Amino acid sequence: MWLGQIGGDLRQSTDASLLSSLRFLGLLYGPIDRKLPIDQALRKAWARRLPSHVGWRHSFGGIAYLLFMMLVVTGVLLSFYYRPSVDEAYPSLQYISTEVPFGWLVRDFHVWSANLIVLAIMAHMARVFFLGAYRPPRETSWLVGVLLLFIVLAFGGTGYLLPWDQWAYWTTTEVMNVVRQTPIVGGAISGLLVGDVFVSGATLSRFFALHVIILPWAAFGLLVLHFVVVRRHGAAPPRGYVETQDPGTPFYPHQLLRIVIVSALVLALTLSLAAMFPRPIGDPATPFETPEGLVSSWIVVDVSLGLIRTLGVWGFVGFSLLGLLLVILPLVDRDTETSLRRKPLVLSVGLLFFLGFLAFWAVGRKIDAVPPSAGIESRILDERAIPAPGEAGVDGSEDSETRQEP
Amino acid sequence: MMKLAPSLGSLFVLACTLGLSGPPSAVASASAVAARIQEPASSAQQYGCLICHADKRRAFQLGVHSDRGVQCHDCHGGNPESFEATQAHGGNFRGSFGKLESLEVCASCHGDPDQMRQYGLPADQIAEIRTSRHGQLLLDDRNFDAPTCSDCHDPHTTLRADDARSGVHPINISATCANCHDDESLMAPYGIPTGQVAEHRHSAHGVALYEDQNFAAPTCIGCHGSHAALPPGVGEISNVCGRCHVNVRRAFDLGPHGRLEGGEAPLGCTGCHSNHDTERVATDRLAQTCEGCHEAGGSETTLGDEVQQVLLRAENEMERANEALHELVRGGHEVSDERFRLRAALTEFRNLETMQHTLDLERMEDVARLIASASLDIRGKAEVSAEEKWEHKLLLFPVWFFALGIVFLAGYRLRRLRVETPDDQRTS
Numbered sequence: 052m053w054l055g056q057i058g059g060d061l062r063q064s065t066d067a068s069l070l071s072s073l074r075f076l077g078l079l080y081g082p083i084d085r086k087l088p089i090d091q092a093l094r095k096a097w098a099r100r101l102p103s104h105v106g107w108r109h110s111f112g113g114i115a116y117l118l119f120m121m122l123v124v125t126g127v128l129l130s131f132y133y134r135p136s137v138d139e140a141y142p143s144l145q146y147i148s149t150e151v152p153f154g155w156l157v158r159d160f161h162v163w164s165a166n167l168i169v170l171a172i173m174a175h176m177a178r179v180f181f182l183g184a185y186r187p188p189r190e191t192s193w194l195v196g197v198l199l200l201f202i203v204l205a206f207g208g209t210g211y212l213l214p215w216d217q218w219a220y221w222t223t224t225e226v227m228n229v230v231r232q233t234p235i236v237g238g239a240i241s242g243l244l245v246g247d248v249f250v251s252g253a254t255l256s257r258f259f260a261l262h263v264i265i266l267p268w269a270a271f272g273l274l275v276l277h278f279v280v281v282r283r284h285g286a287a288p289p290r291g292y293v294e295t296q297d298p299g300t301p302f303y304p305h306q307l308l309r310i311v312i313v314s315a316l317v318l319a320l321t322l323s324l325a326a327m328f329p330r331p332i333g334d335p336a337t338p339f340e341t342p343e344g345l346v347s348s349w350i351v352v353d354v355s356l357g358l359i360r361t362l363g364v365w366g367f368v369g370f371s372l373l374g375l376l377l378v379i380l381p382l383v384d385r386d387t388e389t390s391l392r393r394k395p396l397v398l399s400v401g402l403l404f405f406l407g408f409l410a411f412w413a414v415g416r417k418i419d420a421v422p423p424s425a426g427i428e429s430r431i432l433d434e435r436a437i438p439a440p441g442e443a444g445v446d447g448s449e450d451s452e453t454r455q456e457p
Numbered sequence: 458m459m460k461l462a463p464s465l466g467s468l469f470v471l472a473c474t475l476g477l478s479g480p481p482s483a484v485a486s487a488s489a490v491a492a493r494i495q496e497p498a499s500s501a502q503q504y505g506c507l508i509c510h511a512d513k514r515r516a517f518q519l520g521v522h523s524d525r526g527v528q529c530h531d532c533h534g535g536n537p538e539s540f541e542a543t544q545a546h547g548g549n550f551r552g553s554f555g556k557l558e559s560l561e562v563c564a565s566c567h568g569d570p571d572q573m574r575q576y577g578l579p580a581d582q583i584a585e586i587r588t589s590r591h592g593q594l595l596l597d598d599r600n601f602d603a604p605t606c607s608d609c610h611d612p613h614t615t616l617r618a619d620d621a622r623s624g625v626h627p628i629n630i631s632a633t634c635a636n637c638h639d640d641e642s643l644m645a646p647y648g649i650p651t652g653q654v655a656e657h658r659h660s661a662h663g664v665a666l667y668e669d670q671n672f673a674a675p676t677c678i679g680c681h682g683s684h685a686a687l688p689p690g691v692g693e694i695s696n697v698c699g700r701c702h703v704n705v706r707r708a709f710d711l712g713p714h715g716r717l718e719g720g721e722a723p724l725g726c727t728g729c730h731s732n733h734d735t736e737r738v739a740t741d742r743l744a745q746t747c748e749g750c751h752e753a754g755g756s757e758t759t760l761g762d763e764v765q766q767v768l769l770r771a772e773n774e775m776e777r778a779n780e781a782l783h784e785l786v787r788g789g790h791e792v793s794d795e796r797f798r799l800r801a802a803l804t805e806f807r808n809l810e811t812m813q814h815t816l817d818l819e820r821m822e823d824v825a826r827l828i829a830s831a832s833l834d835i836r837g838k839a840e841v842s843a844e845e846k847w848e849h850k851l852l853l854f855p856v857w858f859f860a861l862g863i864v865f866l867a868g869y870r871l872r873r874l875r876v877e878t879p880d881d882q883r884t885s
Binding site: 316 | 856860
C-alpha cells in the first residue's frame with residue numbers, strides 16, 4: 052500500500068530529465084519529453100519508432116554493450132578481493148577462486164565476457180564495414196567504434212597480467228618484447244607500460260591502474276559519444292531503402308523483446324562457458340623460470356601469439372597497422388553511392404583484417420610454447436644467482452600438452 | 458742497435474724495478490703480479506724473446522702462468538736480456554721438451570710445496586703420476602706413447618681447470634682423454650678398447666654433465682683419477698661409485714650382494730649399471746636385469762620381481778600425486794601443504810630407490826606405504842576439488858531453464874505482435 056504511494060509520488064514529482072542519463076548510457080533510444088511526468092516520458096521515449104530494417108542483425112553492438120556492463124559489474128566484484136601487488140595478487144586470485152562464495156563464477160564470467168566481447172565487437176564492426184556504414188555521415192560513429200575496440204583490447208591486455216601466474220607473466224613479457232622492437236615508438240611505449248627493465252611489480256601496478264581507473268573512464272566517454280552519434284544519424288539503411296515509405300516499428304515492445312531474447316541467450320551462454328571451461332591458474336609468476344607451456348585465456352592473446360610466431364615482429368606490427376588503417380578508412384573512402392564490391396582495395400583491407408583475425412586466432416590456439424627470446428630476463432637473473440621462489444610441482448614440470456579452454 | 462743499447466739498458470733496469478722483467482725467479486711476488494695485471498705487458502723492447510716469438514706471447518698471456526709472473530725463460534732457459542738469437546738461445550736454453558723433460562720442468566714449480574701453497578694447489582702431482590699407469594709407462598718403461606703434462610695441459614695457454622676453455626674443464630676433459638683413448642692404433646698394443654668417451658656421453662653421468670650442465674657429474678677423472686689415473690680394480694668399484702653414491706653404497710653393503718666376499722662378489726655397481734655407459738636400470742626392467750646372473754624363475758629373480766612391483770607401485774603413486782597437485786594448482790587452490798607432503802613423499806621415494814639395493818622387501822613395503830599415504834591425501838583433496846567443479850555445472854540447469862523460459866515467452870509475445878500488427882510483418 053505505502054509502497055504504491057511512494058511509487059506514485061516519485062512518478063509525479065521526479066523530473067523526466069533524469070531519463071537523459073539513461074540516453075547517455077545507451078539504455079534509452081528515443082528523445083525525452085521533459086514536460087511530462089517521468090513514467091509518461093519513459094513510455095513516450097519507448098514508443099519511438101525505429102526503421103523497419105533494424106532487426107536481429109543489429110544485435111551485435113548491443114551484445115558488446117551488455118558484455119561490457121557485465122565486465123564492469125564482475126570487475127567491481129573482483130576488486131573487492133583482488134590485491135594488486137606481487138606478493139598478494141596470486142594468493143588473492145586463489146582466494147577468489149576457491150574461498151569466496153561464487154567467486155569462481157564471477158571470475159570466470161569476467162574472463163569469458165572479455166573473450167566474447169571481442170567477438171561481438173568484431174562481428175558488429177564487420178557488419179558495419181561490409182554494409183559500407185562507415186562512410187559519411189557516419190564516419191564519427193565508425194571512428195569512435197574502432198577506438199572502442201582498441202580500448203577493449205587495452206582492457207584485456209592490462210587485465211591479462213593481473214592473475215600474476217606464469218602464463219600471464221610470460222605472455223605479457225613476450226608481447227612487451229615485441230612492442231619494444233616496434234620502430235620509433237616501441238621503446239617509449241614499452242618503457243612506459245612496463246616501468247622496469249622487465250615485467251615486475253611496477254608493471255602490475257601500472258596495468259592495474261590502467262585497467263580499473265584510466266580505461267573505464269575512457270571507455271565510458273567514448274561509449275557516450277558513440278551513442279550520441281548513432282542516435283544523430285540512426286542505423287545505416289540498406290541500399291534502395293526509402294525512408295518516407297517506412298512506418299517503422301516501435302522500440303517497445305518489438306525491439307525490446309528482441310533485446311531481452313538476445314540478452315538472455317548471451318548471459319546463459321557466458322555463464323555456461325564459465326561453468327564448463329573455467330580459466331585454469333598457472334604457477335605463481337616468477338621471472339627466474341620460464342614455464343614449459345603457455346595456456347592462453349584470451350582470444351587476442353591467441354591472435355598476437357599466432358602473428359608473432361608465424362610472421363614475427365613485423366607481422367604483429369603490420370596487423371596492428373592494418374587495424375589503424377580501418378580508423379582512417381572513412382577519410383579515404385567517402386563515396387556513399389558505390390557498392391563495396393566495386394572497390395576491391397577497400398574490400399581487401401576489410402577481408403584481410405577480419406579473416407586474418409580469425410585465421411591467426413586459430414593458429415594461436417595451437418601455440419603453447421614459450422620462445423627462447425622470452426626467457427632472456429630469466430637467464431640474466433639466473434646468472435645473478437637469485438633464489439627462485441615458487442615451483443610447479445616437485446619435479447618442476449608443467450603439463451604442456453593439455454591445452455584447456457580459456 | 459748499438460745506439461739503442463744505453464736506452465734499452467735503462468729501460469731494462471726500470472723494468473726490473475717494476476717487476477715487469479728481470480732475473481729469472483720461480484714465482485713473482487704478489488705485488489709484482491698485481492702490477493703486471495694492471496700494467497701493459499712486457500714489450501719486445503724489454504724482453505728479448507718477444508722479438509721473434511710474439512705469437513707465443515699472445516697465447517701465453519691468456520694463461521694463468523702469465524698472471525703469476527712466470528716468463529719464457531723460467532721454463533725454456535736462455536738469456537731474455539739478449540736481442541741476438543744466438544745469445545738468447547745460449548746457455549741452458551731448451552726450445553722444445555721431450556716428455557720426461559716436460560715432467561721435470563713442470564715439477565720444478567709444481568712439485569715444490571712452498572711455491573704451490575700460496576695458490577692452494579697440491580704439489581704431489583708428480584708423485585701421483587708415478588703411481589698412474591701413464592707414469593709407469595713413461596717413467597719406468599720409457600714408453601713415450603704415455604702422456605706427459607703438456608699432453609693434457611696446454612703448455613703456453615695453461616688455464617685453470619674451472620675455465621671452460623681449458624682442456625681439463627669437466628666439459629672438455631673426456632675429449633682430452635679421447636685424444637689418445639679413441640685412437641685404436643695407439644690403444645691396440647695395450648689391449649685397451651676405444652669408444653669409452655662416446656659411451657660416457659650417453660650415460661646417466663654424461664647426460665647430467667652435458668645436458669644438465671651439472672659439473673659435479675663424474676667425467677673420466679671422477680672414477681679413474683687424473684694424475685694418478687688407473688682403472689679401478691674389481692673390488693674397488695663399489696668404493697669408487699660410493700664416493701658420490703654414499704647412501705646407495707651403504708644400502709648395497711647391507712644387501713646380499715654387498716655381503717658376498719672375494720670371488721663370489723659380482724662386479725659391484727657395474728654388474729647392473731655398466732661402467733662407462735652407466736645407466737639407470739628402468740624400474741620395469743629390474744627383474745629382467747636379475748636374470749643376467751640368476752636363473753629365471755628362481756628365488757632370486759622372484760625377489761627381484763617383488764622389488765620391482767614395490768617400486769612400480771610407488772612410482773605410480775608419485776605420478777598420480779604430482780598430477781593431482783597440478784590439478785589443484787590449476788583450480789586455484791592454495792597447495793603449500795600438499796606441496797610439502799609431496800616433497801616429503803619424494804624424499805621417501807628416493808630413499809626407496811636407494812633401499813632397493815638392500816633387497817629388504819619388508820622395509821621397502823613400509824616406505825612404499827608412506828608414499829601411498831601421502832599420495833592418497835593429495836589425491837583426496839584433488840577429488841574434492843573435481844567434485845566441486847562438477848557441482849558448478851549443475852548451475853547450468855536453472856540458468857538455461859530461466860533463459861529458455863524468457864526466450865520462449867518473449868518470442869511468443871513477439872510472434873503475437875507480428876500477427877496483431879500486419880504493418881510490422883516486414884520487420885526481419
